[in-house]
Amino acid sequence: MSTPPTDDTHADSPLVPPPGCPAHALGADGRRRLYGPEADADPMALYEQLRKEHGSVAPVLLHGDVPAWLVLGHRENEEVARTPSRFSRDSRRWLELQQGRVPLDSPLLPIVAWQPMCSFVDGAEHQRLRAAVTQSMERFDGRGIRRYVNRFANQLVDTFCSDGHADLVTQFAGHLPMLVMTQVLGMSDDYGPRLVEAAQDMMKGSETAIASNDYLVKTLRELVARKRAEPGNDFASWLIGNSAALTDDEALEHLRLVLIAGYSTTANLIVNTLRMVLTDRRFRASLAGLQMTIPDALEQSLWDAPPFTTVYGRWATGDTELGGQHIRGGDMLVLCLAGGNVDPAVRPDLSVPMYGNRSHLAFSRGPHECPGQDLGRAIADTGIDALLTRLPDLTLAVDEDELSWTPTLLSRNLAALPVTFTPRKPAHAESLAQPAPVPAQAATRAEMPPAAPSIPPPPQHAPRLRTPWWRAPARWLRGR
Ligand code: HEM
Numbered sequence: 001m002s003t004p005p006t007d008d009t010h011a012d013s014p015l016v017p018p019p020g021c022p023a024h025a026l027g028a029d030g031r032r033r034l035y036g037p038e039a040d041a042d043p044m045a046l047y048e049q050l051r052k053e054h055g056s057v058a059p060v061l062l063h064g065d066v067p068a069w070l071v072l073g074h075r076e077n078e079e080v081a082r083t084p085s086r087f088s089r090d091s092r093r094w095l096e097l098q099q100g101r102v103p104l105d106s107p108l109l110p111i112v113a114w115q116p117m118c119s120f121v122d123g124a125e126h127q128r129l130r131a132a133v134t135q136s137m138e139r140f141d142g143r144g145i146r147r148y149v150n151r152f153a154n155q156l157v158d159t160f161c162s163d164g165h166a167d168l169v170t171q172f173a174g175h176l177p178m179l180v181m182t183q184v185l186g187m188s189d190d191y192g193p194r195l196v197e198a199a200q201d202m203m204k205g206s207e208t209a210i211a212s213n214d215y216l217v218k219t220l221r222e223l224v225a226r227k228r229a230e231p232g233n234d235f236a237s238w239l240i241g242n243s244a245a246l247t248d249d250e251a252l253e254h255l256r257l258v259l260i261a262g263y264s265t266t267a268n269l270i271v272n273t274l275r276m277v278l279t280d281r282r283f284r285a286s287l288a289g290l291q292m293t294i295p296d297a298l299e300q301s302l303w304d305a306p307p308f309t310t311v312y313g314r315w316a317t318g319d320t321e322l323g324g325q326h327i328r329g330g331d332m333l334v335l336c337l338a339g340g341n342v343d344p345a346v347r348p349d350l351s352v353p354m355y356g357n358r359s360h361l362a363f364s365r366g367p368h369e370c371p372g373q374d375l376g377r378a379i380a381d382t383g384i385d386a387l388l389t390r391l392p393d394l395t396l397a398v399d400e401d402e403l404s405w406t407p408t409l410l411s412r413n414l415a416a417l418p419v420t421f422t423p424r425k426p427a428h429a430e431s432l433a434q435p436a437p438v439p440a441q442a443a444t445r446a447e448m449p450p451a452a453p454s455i456p457p458p459p460q461h462a463p464r465l466r467t468p469w470w471r472a473p474a475r476w477l478r479g480r
Helices: 007-012 037-041 043-054 074-082 123-138 142-160 169-173 176-185 193-204 209-229 235-241 248-279 281-288 294-304 337-341 373-390 427-433 469-478
Strands: 057-062 066-071 165-167 310-316 320-322 325-327 332-336 405-407 412-414 418-420
Touching: 037 043, 043 057, 043 337, 057 325, 057 332, 066 074, 066 337, 074 320, 074 332, 074 337, 123 235, 123 248, 142 169, 142 176, 142 373, 142 427, 165 169, 169 176, 169 248, 169 373, 176 193, 176 235, 176 248, 176 373, 193 209, 193 248, 209 235, 209 248, 235 248, 248 294, 248 373, 248 412, 294 373, 310 337, 332 337
Parallel strands: 066 332
Antiparallel strands: 057 066, 165 418, 310 332, 320 325, 405 412
16 A cells, blocks of 8 residues: 655655655656645646646546546547446446555545445436436426525625625635525525535545534434424425435435535635636626626636536546557546646637537536536526625735635635625615515525524515626626
8 A cells, every 4th residue: 555745754855855846746657646736736737737748648646646547638528427338437446446555544535435326326326316316406496596596695795795895705605505505405504604614624635524524424414314204395305205215324425415516616616707707807808898798707617617627536347448548447537627628629729718618527427417507507697696786896805816726636726815895785774775676476485595594684575676697797897
């Protein structure tokens, strides 16, 4: 079993290159490492280096110097994701794991260790589990969801709008998807800072990830028990009651999957899109001229900064060829969604906008393609619209170069997005002076939930006349 290098090793041995030396990025066999300071500092540069050296499929080393293949080509990513007969989702096939070469403390294990859920199985079992998820999702009313995304977004803006400054990561994007997801799942009473922290912590693969996972599992186990005893009008109840007859463990794992997959990615999409809008001249010009809409901006962001940069993984079902490389049965493949999205074969000129083109890899492809993409888009689009409508003169409070990123195994997250704006009164105060119209369709209790505990109480109705989302950028730019 190989041991990952530590900083102590570097300090003790004169043979080990000093920090910052490019030799850190290479393993003993000359393969590049997909982890470590160099990879964390600029993963996109690493992907391009690997593409230059190896083409569309590159040999790499994962944590603990475990070998794997990084799929960089757009076409090759599609091929892998769409061909489960050659590239399985079942991590029990992983030769390195079977032969004990993956360190027991590897941060990969929480992500790749097999669990009884749809993202680890193929074929008929995958269809059974995935159908339980998708059928439960189809029961949501899309309009109802947008209504309470708008409501939660406005509540969040209320908490900082009179300050004239905010961090959109910790005060907006880090909360909005969790507020919505806990509502959708039927666990709004569980929403709170501890749940947000636990979900973030698990994605970071930090030392406290196990404790965070335990907290999440305990919360979800209680939810399953509650909903079995007293079903409601929510995703958890529909999932449990689905004809797939999930066991308690299967229900719990799928609730965890939906909560984590849906929360972190959507938070990332909101932040990445806001960053682009606040920093990129092209975006501002296109939004100002109404050549671009908020959904267009989201899609461009899904091309340039997909919330999951990589998906670990797929496992070869037998010896095969891909991108000119010989892949052995049991080898692991990492889908590099961020690399595939900038493959020169599909995007020879990265400055050309991709408006209206949804063929990016951000939601992957094939039988495992993200089933929550419409919900993710709806939360991001409605939330950003609400924010820009309330605070039309948002400006980045620091130089773009000062923004920093926190790398995780699967993504790259902005640490903070500080902004300034003209201070304004909270909307619930304004709504007293200017009553909002009653929603066209009476909302059910599931659609219009009670306020989350840590957020000020919302107005009785929507705080403002809802204008079309495509007007928001124009108003925002006029306000500058
Ligand atoms: C912008 C937001 C989102 C992005 C970028 C995203 C991206 C992805 C990606 C890349 C995968 C992996 C597919 C593969 O293995 O090839 C995935 C799977 C999945 N996502 Fe999402 N996701 C988002 C939001 C959501 C939401 C809101 C939900 C739930 C409400 C959700 C639920 C799932 C589930 C259940 C899977 C596993 C599907 C399967 O294995 O069959 N995702 N997502």
